[in-house]
Amino acid sequence: MSEEKQVKPWKVQPQICKKCGSHKGVIRKYGLQICRRCFKESAEKIGFRKYD
Numbered sequence: 001m002s003e004e005k006q007v008k009p010w011k012v013q014p015q016i017c018k019k020c021g022s023h024k025g026v027i028r029k030y031g032l033q034i035c036r037r038c039f040k041e042s043a044e045k046i047g048f049r050k051y052d
């Protein structure tokens with residue numbers, strides 16, 4: 001038997017919140033990658049203005 005290098009089953013990494021590490025309801029809008037909770041937090045922090 002040859003030892004083959006097994007490919008990790010998780011090729012695609014799940015969306016994980018950059019702030020809290022949660023993978024629940026992660027939003028990838030606006031170049032962010034944070035969960036809804038942190039998003040709301042950040043939204044208030046940055047004022048959630050319309051960035052272009």
Ligand SMILES: [Zn+2]
Nearest residue numbers: 017020035038
């Ligand atoms: Zn979060």
